[in-house]
Amino acid sequence: MRFTLRSATLGRPDASALADVDLEVAPGEILTVVGPSGCGKSTLLRTLAGLLPPLAGEISQDDHPLVGPAADRALVFQEDALLPWRTLRANVELPLAIQGLPRRQRGEQADAWLDRVGLADRARQLPHRVSGGQRQRAQLARALAARPRAVLMDEPFGALDAQTRAGMQDLLVEVLRGTGATVVFVTHDVDEALFLGDRVALLGSGRLTAVRDVPRPRDRAAHDDPARGALRRDVLTSLST
Incomplete structure (x- = not known):
């Protein structure tokens, strides 16, 4: 799925969060989005999910106007949002039941x-009866079981400890491989953004300030790579201004 935003103003009628956004998210890429609290990251995600209409400008999905939620776009939150009275299996079955399987x-x-x-x-x-990391695994399984063409993730690993978080990042990359899904992943964590993202979008002061390509291959041990180090410094500088 391709997302395109042209001169888009996002937010609510009484409070816009982002203005004049020009952005294209390519089919099958992982775009990570970073920025300080309150900069509009979640607003961008909810707009792409169809939960918030743009206040101005154009937003399209595969060159057609994006209007309202759709089954081919899955939204994953920081809170696992599993139904507490259903087993993990029954939770994962839910979108498949909605599809009529x-x-x-x-x-x-x-x-x-x-x-x-x-x-x-x-x-x-x-x-x-299971841990927070296991609930997030189940939420990921539920999101992908319906084979969405886009997965929109709002800081899904933010509440996890460092070790569990790293494991979830690895798992996400592994399970996405071969699905072709487009992913927009919001995070406060710069290292998470650079590990997961094919590109990273920087938000600040109510604007999309930059979009940067992330050096590859994806490797946690690549701390000494000059290009990655330069990008990390660039992102941190952007967040501090």
């Missing part, structure tokens, strides 16, 4: 996704 088929697909995120042995547990 037969019970047996959606059960098989849910089991396959839970296995893929390492939760095959937790399928029949209720959310409160």
Whole structure:
């Protein structure tokens, strides 16, 4: 899925958050979005999800106006948003049931996704019986089970400890491989943005200030890479101004 924003003003009628946004998100890329609190990151995400119409300008999906929520765009929050009375398996089945898949088929697909995120042995547990990291794994499985063409992620790993967070980042990259899904990932964490993103978008002072390509290959150990170090300094400087 391709997203295109042209001279877009985003927010609510009584309080715009971002103005004059020109941005294109390419099909299949991971675009990470960073910026200080209150800069409009979540507003951008909710606009792409179809939950907030633009106040001005144009927003399109595959060259067609983006109007309202749609099943081919999945939204993932920092809070896992799992239904507490449903098992992990039943939570992952939910979007498949909405799509009208037969019970047996959606059960098989849910089991396959839970296995893929390492939760095959937790399928029949209720959310409160598993850890925060496991709930986020289940939320990721639920989001991807319906095969969305775009996944919009609002700081999904922000509440996790450092080790669990790193594991979730690795898992996200692994499970996205081969899906072709376009991902827009909001984060406060610069290192997370540079590890996950093919490009990183910088927001500040109510504007999109820059979009930078991220050096590849994706490697946690590449701390000494001059290009990555320069980009990290550039992003941190942008956030501090």
